[in-house]
Amino acid sequence: MMKMEWCPAAAENAQNWANQCTLSHSPPNLRGTSNTTLFSDVLCGENLFMSSAPFSWSDVLQAWYNEEKNFEYGTGAKMKGAMFGHYTQVDIWCSDFTADIGNIDVSGET
Numbered sequence: 001m002m003k004m005e006w007c008p009a010a011a012e013n014a015q016n017w018a019n020q021c022t023l024s025h026s027p028p029n030l031r032g033t034s035n036t037t038l039f040s041d042v043l044c045g046e047n048l049f050m051s052s053a054p055f056s057w058s059d060v061l062q063a064w065y066n067e068e069k070n071f072e073y074g075t076g077a078k079m080k081g082a083m084f085g086h087y088t089q090v091d092i093w094c095s096d097f098t099a100d101i102g103n104i105d106v107s108g109e110t
Contacts, residue, residue: 010044014102023050047086064090 010031017026031044049060067087072078 007044011102013044014046016102018102023048045089047089061090 013026013030013032017030020026025046025048028043031046047064049055049063055063064086067084070078070082071084071087077084
């Protein structure tokens with residue numbers, strides 16, 4: 001497993017998309033890191049999370065990790081239609097080496 005590194009360019013892309021206030025994935029061409037030398041031309045995956053109640057980042061990550069129960073390594077979904085993509089995005093890929101976060105509060109409160 002590779003050491004996880006913070007990628008400022010990817011974080012900037014994530015924040016720019018979060019500022020759009022849309023609960024949809026950004027176009028793949030907006031998830032690259034081609035403007036850096038350290039992370040040259042890396043295409044980033046993306047998880048989305050929305051809630052009407054406050055969540056800590058550890059709770060958000062735990063919610064995604066909890067999809068592990070739906071996933072069988074080498075097979076995929078344990079049951080037809082089971083959601084596990086958030087889990088695989090944050091946990092199982094040994095080639096992952098960058099992290100970034102975009103965040104926005106649309107409630108009008110800080």
